[in-house]
Amino acid sequence: MTADHPRPPPRRRLFAPGRNELMGLFWQLLVVGIAVGVIAFLWSNTVTNLSARRITTGFAFLGREAGMPIADGLLAYNPRDTYFWAFVVGVGNTLRVAVIGIVLATILGTVIGISRLSANWLLSRLAAVYVETLRDIPLLLQLLFWYVLMQALPAARAAWRPVEGVFLSNRGLILPAIPLGPLQLSVLATALLGFAAFYLVRRQLIVQQLRDGKPRPAWPFALGLIVALPAMVSVLLGVSWTIEWPQLRGFNFVGGLTLAPEYFALLIALVTYTSAFIAEIVRSGIQSVPRGQWDAANALGMRRSFMLRQIILPQALRVIVPPMTSQYLNLTKNSSLAVAIGYQDVVSIANTTLNQTGQAIEAIALIMAVFLTISLSISFFMNWYNARIALVER
Amino acid sequence: MTVIADIPDAPRRARRPQIGNPVLRWLRANLFSSIPNGILSVVLLAILAKGVFSFVQWGVANAVWLTPANDSSACRAVRGVGACWAIIPEKYRFILFGTYPFDEQWRPALSVLLFIALYYLSTRRALWRRELVFLWIGALALISVLMWGGVLGLSFVSQDRWGGLPVTLILATFGLAFGFPLGILVALGRRSKLPAIRSLSVLYVELIRGVPLVSLLFMASVMFPLFMPAGFNIDKLLRAQVAIILFAGAYLAEVIRGGLQAVPRGQYEAADALGLSYWRKHRLIVLPQAIRHVIPPLVNTFIAFFKDTSLVLIIGIFDLLTTAKTAIIDPAWQQFSVEIYIFVAAIYFIFCFAMSRYSRSLEAARGG
Numbered sequence: 215m216t217a218d219h220p221r222p223p224p225r226r227r228l229f230a231p232g233r234n235e236l237m238g239l240f241w242q243l244l245v246v247g248i249a250v251g252v253i254a255f256l257w258s259n260t261v262t263n264l265s266a267r268r269i270t271t272g273f274a275f276l277g278r279e280a281g282m283p284i285a286d287g288l289l290a291y292n293p294r295d296t297y298f299w300a301f302v303v304g305v306g307n308t309l310r311v312a313v314i315g316i317v318l319a320t321i322l323g324t325v326i327g328i329s330r331l332s333a334n335w336l337l338s339r340l341a342a343v344y345v346e347t348l349r350d351i352p353l354l355l356q357l358l359f360w361y362v363l364m365q366a367l368p369a370a371r372a373a374w375r376p377v378e379g380v381f382l383s384n385r386g387l388i389l390p391a392i393p394l395g396p397l398q399l400s401v402l403a404t405a406l407l408g409f410a411a412f413y414l415v416r417r418q419l420i421v422q423q424l425r426d427g428k429p430r431p432a433w434p435f436a437l438g439l440i441v442a443l444p445a446m447v448s449v450l451l452g453v454s455w456t457i458e459w460p461q462l463r464g465f466n467f468v469g470g471l472t473l474a475p476e477y478f479a480l481l482i483a484l485v486t487y488t489s490a491f492i493a494e495i496v497r498s499g500i501q502s503v504p505r506g507q508w509d510a511a512n513a514l515g516m517r518r519s520f521m522l523r524q525i526i527l528p529q530a531l532r533v534i535v536p537p538m539t540s541q542y543l544n545l546t547k548n549s550s551l552a553v554a555i556g557y558q559d560v561v562s563i564a565n566t567t568l569n570q571t572g573q574a575i576e577a578i579a580l581i582m583a584v585f586l587t588i589s590l591s592i593s594f595f596m597n598w599y600n601a602r603i604a605l606v607e608r
Numbered sequence: 609m610t611v612i613a614d615i616p617d618a619p620r621r622a623r624r625p626q627i628g629n630p631v632l633r634w635l636r637a638n639l640f641s642s643i644p645n646g647i648l649s650v651v652l653l654a655i656l657a658k659g660v661f662s663f664v665q666w667g668v669a670n671a672v673w674l675t676p677a678n679d680s681s682a683c684r685a686v687r688g689v690g691a692c693w694a695i696i697p698e699k700y701r702f703i704l705f706g707t708y709p710f711d712e713q714w715r716p717a718l719s720v721l722l723f724i725a726l727y728y729l730s731t732r733r734a735l736w737r738r739e740l741v742f743l744w745i746g747a748l749a750l751i752s753v754l755m756w757g758g759v760l761g762l763s764f765v766s767q768d769r770w771g772g773l774p775v776t777l778i779l780a781t782f783g784l785a786f787g788f789p790l791g792i793l794v795a796l797g798r799r800s801k802l803p804a805i806r807s808l809s810v811l812y813v814e815l816i817r818g819v820p821l822v823s824l825l826f827m828a829s830v831m832f833p834l835f836m837p838a839g840f841n842i843d844k845l846l847r848a849q850v851a852i853i854l855f856a857g858a859y860l861a862e863v864i865r866g867g868l869q870a871v872p873r874g875q876y877e878a879a880d881a882l883g884l885s886y887w888r889k890h891r892l893i894v895l896p897q898a899i900r901h902v903i904p905p906l907v908n909t910f911i912a913f914f915k916d917t918s919l920v921l922i923i924g925i926f927d928l929l930t931t932a933k934t935a936i937i938d939p940a941w942q943q944f945s946v947e948i949y950i951f952v953a954a955i956y957f958i959f960c961f962a963m964s965r966y967s968r969s970l971e972a973a974r975g976g
Contacts, residue, residue, distance in 0.1 A: 242804040249808055256835045263834045334645050335638035336652050350960035351953045352915040355929055359949045366946075550820035554922055561822055574831045578823060586818045 260575070269572045276301070282566050284558050286474040297567055304563035305584055311477065311559065312546040312588070315484040319545060320538075322485060323492025330497045341493065348490035354551055357483040361555045364475040370466055379459050381467060387478050388460045391471035397453045404447045408439035415439070476557035480549065488545045492538065499534035500526065531603050539596035543589050560584050667691045680940045692944040696951050699935040703952065706771010706926045712763065716774040719751045723777045731966055744785060751778075767845050771926035773955065775845070779852055779917040779927065784910055787856030794861035796890060799868055809861070816858035821919050824851045829923040848920050856913050863905045867898035907967035911960050918956075928952060 264271060276298040284291050288306040291299065329341035348356070365384055368374065373383035379390040392398070412435055419430045448455075460470030473481070503526050511521040550561040558566075561581055568577040640646040670690025674697065675682045683692035705713045726747045729735055735743070755774065758764035770778075797809030816824070828851035833841060871894050879889040899906075918929040926934070932952040936945045 238802050242802045245808065246804045259837050260834050262837075333638075333641055334648055334652075336649055336656075340652065340656070346961065346964075347957070350911075350915075350957045350964060352918040352929065352956055354918045354921060355949060355953055355956065358929075358933065359946070359953070362945045362949065547820040550822040551919070551922075553822060561820060561826075564823075565826060568826070568830060574827075574834055578827050578831060581823045582815070582819050585820060585823075589818050 267572060271573075271575065273576055275567075275571050275573050275576070278571075280567070280570075282563070282570065284563070286477060286558065297571075300563050300567070301560065301580060304558060304560035307552075307557070308546070308549055308559040308561075308584070308588075311480055311484065311549045311552070311557070315481055315488070315545050315549065316542050318481070318485045319488040319492055319541075323489035324496050326489060327493035327496030328500070330493060331500060345490045345493050348487055349494075353483060353487045353548055354554060356487055357479060357551055357555060360479040360483050361475070364479045367475075370462060373462070379470075381460060381462075384475060385466060385472070386475040387473040388467045389471045389473070390457050390459050391469075392455055392457055397451055398455070400451070401444050401448045401453055405440060405444040408443045412436050412439040474557075476552070476555050479555060480552050480557050483551075484545055484548060487548075488541055491541050491544075495534055495537045495541065496530075499530040502533045503529045528603065532600075535596060535600045535603065539593060539600075542592050542596070546588050546592065547585065665689075667693075678940065680944075683941075683944060687943060692941075692947055695936075695941050695944045695947050698941070699938075699948070700951075702772075702935050703928070703931045703948070704772045705774065706931045707769050708771060708774075709763075709765060709769070712757075712765065715754045715757070715762070715765075716770070716772070719754050719774050720777060722747055722751055722754075723774075723781060726781070727963075748782070748785060767843055770845070772931045773928050775926060776914075776917050776928040779849060779920065780910070780914040782849055783852040783856045783913060783917070786853045787860050790853065790857035791860030791864050792895065794857060795864040795868060798861065798865055813858045813861055816855060817862070821851075821855055821916055822922055824855055825919060825923045827851065844923070845925055848923060848925050852913070852917060852920075855916075856909075859909050859913065860906070863902050863909055864898065866905070867900075867902035868894065870901045871897045904967045904971045907963055907970070911963045911967075914960060914963070915956065928955065 261271075277296055279294055280297045280300040281293050282300060283293055284300065284303055286307070287303040288310045289303050291303045326341045326344060329337050330345070332338045332341075364386070367382060367384045370381075370383045370385050373381040373385075373388075375381055381388040394402075412432075415435045416432045419432055419435075422428075423430055458469045460467045460472075507525055507529065508521075511525045516525070549559055552559040553562040553565060556562075564577040564581045568574050571577075639649040666689065670686055672682045672686055672690060672692050672694045675694040678698065680692070680695075683694055686692070701710070701713065705716045708716050726744065729743060730740065753759060754762070755770060755778075756765060756767070794809045794812060797805045798813065800806050800809070825848060828847040829844065832847050836842075875893055875897065876889070879893040884892065917927060920927050921930045921933065924930070929952060932948050936942055936948055
């Protein structure tokens with residue numbers, strides 16, 4: 215009888231895949247095969263179609279003369295420049311609206327989010343109505359609405375002047391400006407350096423305070439490094455800080471800083487729309503801090519501002535930062551709605567290029583490259599920031 | 609910094625005896641609890657009163673409500689001081705239904721009602737069963753028959769005459785109906801142990817989420833003809849619909865992936881122990897739990913891309929926003945776009961607000 219002897223376990227050979235592995239391999243081959251097949255099909259069609267239309271693929275067209283007008287560029291541009299430069303100007307325009315939009319939306323959203331938690335009934339209701347209304351109406355509709363309002367503003371001659379030197383007309387918003395030359399910029403750079411130095415000094419002060427428990431005031435350093443140092447440089451170099459006031463000449467303004475109606479409408483729409491989402495994030499972040507933390511801080515007798523800064527905010531930020539990242543990404547992507555009102559961002563310029571040259575694949579690839587780069591940079595920065603403020607556990 | 613409610617400043621005192629007029633008490637507690645708060649309330653009230661007063665003056669007192677057909681002279685007389693609501697009875701048929709044959713417009717109207725009924729039924733918890741899938745298939749088929757016609761004595765209406773609200777609802781609903789299964793597959797792919805499938809899923813999701821919808825729509829409208837064999841072409845609306853499905857699929861996949869991660873490991877292991885195959889394991893055990901977890905964020909995603917369907921304006925498809933924008937090209941009514949935009953915004957708002965209320969009630973039901 216063989217039943218007495220337990221059967222030896224089947225010996226597994228080294229390269230014998232089991233049934234599961236075989237199935238896995240089969241599925242992968244199938245899916246990859248389908249994907250490759252579809253892409254090859256589309257590719258061959260595209261190549262045939264392009265050669266039928268006498269369009270050569272490749273990025274050589276970037277060196278050709280663009281010939282498209284760009285009305286409102288951050289960088290100098292004229293229609294005789296190349297497509298490449300037109301793209302760069304477009305990227306500049308996208309960044310100009312995205313960066314300023316992110317900063318303003320964060321400020322406005324935080325204010326509204328905190329207002330929603332206010333003990334003042336009227337203020338919290340108004341904030342709630344703001345959030346609900348703006349969140350539930352498509353951004354594109356809001357953008358068209360703002361743009362129509364911009365166009366309905368009086369002409370330059372009859373411009374509104376809310377404050378002296380500020381003009382609001384159908385030419386956009388005109389503000390007084392300080393012309394920034396290399397001298398002025400170097401003073402600003404000094405201030406930035408001073409700020410960085412102050413940050414390091416402050417860290418050192420905290421380290422010392424942790425050692426002996428004696429508080430050391432940081433404000434003299436702040437005053438010295440951020441205010442006095444740049445002021446000294448400014449005086450030494452003899453930099454002039456004259457304000458350039460806009461003036462009405464004929465039908466338009468000269469001098470000052472002009473925000474074109476397209477840019478201004480896009481900025482308002484993006485900022486108000488995104489701030490409604492940021493307000494909700496800020497509100498839920500603050501609410502996520504457990505009550506016990508407030509009670510404990512109160513029990514320690516902390517001042518309210520100190521408590522918010524040192525106890526509540528660091529804990530709230532952990533909840534706030536990750537969803538904030540995706541709002542920043544949304545704002546950047548939404549800036550491409552610019553094409554609907556004729557602000558020339560990178561998508562709009564790519565679209566014009568595409569219509570002029572027929573280089574569809576290249577234009578779309580450039581858009582993707584630009585947005586992927588911006589998205590990755592924002593994610594990278596926010597992940598770094600998030601790691602910095604993350605809870606340090608034992 | 610404003611005072612933050614529901615956070616105690618000091619240990620709570622014993623409740624004061626409730627004396628005096630309840631209205632005054634309420635005012636005192638909610639508007640005038642401290643001096644800065646009182647000042648803030650007064651300032652806000654003043655701003656609010658001024659805003660409401662000027663809006664009522666513009667929108668009600670000085671407004672023109674009705675004019676004889678295609679005559680905007682009364683409106684032009686009050687331009688700048690009063691609203692011209694008369695433009696809405698003048699143009700609402702075009703805004704809602706676009707260029708759909710005028711006498712047949714009961715069909716898109718009925719389709720809109722069917723969509724609303726479908727949404728309503730989908731929110732009923734009692735109906736969250738497999739039959740819901742058949743309900744969706746049935747309703748969408750019925751809507752297709754109504755819109756296209758060509759059978760049952762309905763005259764055929766080609767889709768380039770469709771417009772307005774039905775197109776918005778079609779883009780959003782079909783986007784969800786096809787994007788959802790796609791999202792499930794991609795979410796499973798992204799969590800798969802098979803490297804090739806996982807990397808394809810990651811590539812798809814990240815590429816779509818990395819670029820704006822506008823560029824996807826451009827791609828659908830400009831590049832699609834290049835991709836296809838010569839002579840083969842499909843309708844513009846369908847191409848936009850495909851772009852929206854691909855877009856929705858990527859975003860829904862990320863939401864569903866979150867739900868999959870929330871299903872405890874033990875559930876997977878138990879299903880494996882029962883000897884269920886991969887598909888049966890997911891269909892019977894994992895996905896029902898995962899999706900229940902993420903219904904509120906799914907509704908929020910749906911709201912987001914319901915609003916995003918308005919972007920088809922940029923490639924010239926006649927959805928609700930495009931018909932509104934087209935309605936004011938009419939030179940007689942050109943100057944009254946603000947009124948039209950308010951009207952259309954109200955329609956979008958009603959849909960989105962209802963959905964966000966629903967999502968919030970789900971969250972409250974789960975949290976409470």
